[in-house]
Amino acid sequence: MSIMSDAKSGIPEIAREVAIRENIPAERIARGLASGRIVIPSNPRHSPTPTGVGEGLHVKVNVNLGTSEDCSAIDEELEKARTAVRFGADTIMDLSTGGDIDSIRRRILKEVKVPVGSVPIYQAGLEFARKSAVVDMTEDHIFKGIETHVRDGIDFITVHCGVTRESVESLKNSGRLTGVVSRGGSFLTAWILHNGKENPLYANYDYLLEIAKEHEVTLSLGDGYRPGCIADATDAPQIKELITLGECVKRAREAGVQSMVEGPGHVPMHQIEANVKLEKSICDGAPFYVLGPLVTDIAPGYDHITGAIGGAIAASCGADFLCDVSPSEHLCLPTVDDIRVATIASKIAAHVGDISRGMSMDRDNVISRARAELDWESQFAHCLDPEHARARRNERRPGKGDEDVCSMCGKYCAIKLTNEYLKKK
Ligand code: SF4
Structure with missing residues (x-):
């Protein structure tokens, strides 16, 4: 059984708790869960505060944090996690790539009661990069990494299943200004090109679904080919990946696994509505989780503003989940104060979206x-x-x-x- 399959035959307790927080009938939450248009990321090993994301719910805010090779102070990351939650983050993602990654993830899971997400392929890639090269990752290692994260209690994982041999071909012919800016997307692109094989997350998607179902982890279908600048927005590689993600959503729903879809990135204002509508149409109303989007590329140091403008528009057009963008985006690892500012900027965007969707003022x-x-x-x-x-x-x-x-x-x-x-x- 799973939250999604439970919702097909009744109203799971977790749906009732989300209904109270959202102030809407529990039946609506259960219907949304059963259809896959609402997700509640909640791994029983973490058992976070029940938080719903999707159709008819308040727009939620995720805050990214985590170490890098250059800055790996765990106490600072924990302070960032506390700060994000204090200023209203609905979820946290640990994107650590430096220091003792396992221990940082476990400390963050202990520290916060909001759902916690991660990108397991970062760790798999880095472990091989330290020994030889990212492209030497084995399929076994990728899946073992996923199992480690979900056994620790991670509530949702980003998996870049839409980066496929076909989308790599599309990327090669795209003439993009900024190529690939997603770390996971770049690891898998390099892996596919070097090994001449299909993306293991796509080739073994049924196995991924088995793991997700067993551990009640929500799949956040990553956008490895999200545009890295407004000139690249809504291009062929992005849309080709989205079509594959639509297929992945369908298969996840059939397997009783909760899934949401990640989106851009950098998008000029006049293309945001089309991006939201495309995702909602191709992925049959799956919750849409956007990074920003940043509406211009001229403001390094102020991308919490460019991201909040895009986030507010995306939310008013139907995006369900906003990922924060900090003032340090494109420049350096955020400080604790960057996290405060980024969380507030995203909360403003989400609230503006809620108001435009008819929610309480x-x-x-x-x-x-x-x-x-x-x-x-x-x-x-x-x-x-x-x-x-x-x-x-x-x-x-x-x-x-x-x-x-x-x-x-x-x-x-x-x-x-x-x-x-x-x-x-
Ligand atoms: S109207 Fe009064 S409260 Fe408003 S800005 Fe002027 S002094 Fe301040």
Whole structure:
């Protein structure tokens, strides 16, 4: 049995818990699970807070963290995980590639109660890269790595099943500006070209489904050929991969395995809606998990903004799950403060998407009312980052005892003036 197959014959307990959090009927969650349009990544070995992703639910935010060969301080990664959850991350992905990767993953799983994802092929590739070359990975090693991650309790795994011999051919003829920017996608492209064989994750997809079903792990079907710049968006390799992922979604559903689909990447604003619609159509409504998307390539250091713009549009068009993009994207491994800023930027994008999808604006209204009443404490209490908002206000106090206004207009405070005269009427 699995969450998905349980939902075909009734309402699993986990669906009831998600229904309470989403404030919608449990039957709707169960129907979404049974059809594959909703997933609840939840490996029983981790047993995270029940979190639903998909049709009709609030847009969720994932935050990426993890070590690199150059920066592998585990305490810093744990602090990043705590920071992300504190600012509202719904899930965390551990993308560690440096230091003791097994131990980092296990510590993160212990540290957070939100669902945790990983990309097992990173570890398989790196272990071979340290000895000889990534292309020497064996199929056995790739699958053993997946089993290790899921036995540790990882709730969802990125698997780049759509990078196939056929899509490699399409890539070769594509004339892309930035080639392949997905690490997993690059490992598998190099492996296919070097070994002249099919991607083991695609060739042995039934075996992958068996592992996923046994451990109740959700497949996040990775976008190895996501565009790495807006010029490459929505091109042939990306769409060819998406068509294969649509086939993988269908087979996962038949096997009772939960699956979602990862998407771009870098996409100019006017192509975002088409990207969401294509995924929803080709993958029959499978939850869509997008990285950003970044809507321009001119802002290194500010890609939390380019990503949040794209994320808000994608969410308003139907994307279900946003991956954070930090200000350090394309430049370096994020710091703890980058994670704070990135989480908040993605939360804003997700909330903007929720509003445009007709979800509650109650929190906005509470803050607006407090703003109209010059009630600063209530504004701080309900905003995304109270500490930051309070510190900014305190940076430039208006002084002269007029503490109810702020230093923007001081004694010419429009709200105060209007309130005074409206009360006189
Ligand atoms: S001083 Fe100006 S910016 Fe500040 S609360 Fe009043 S109207 Fe708003």
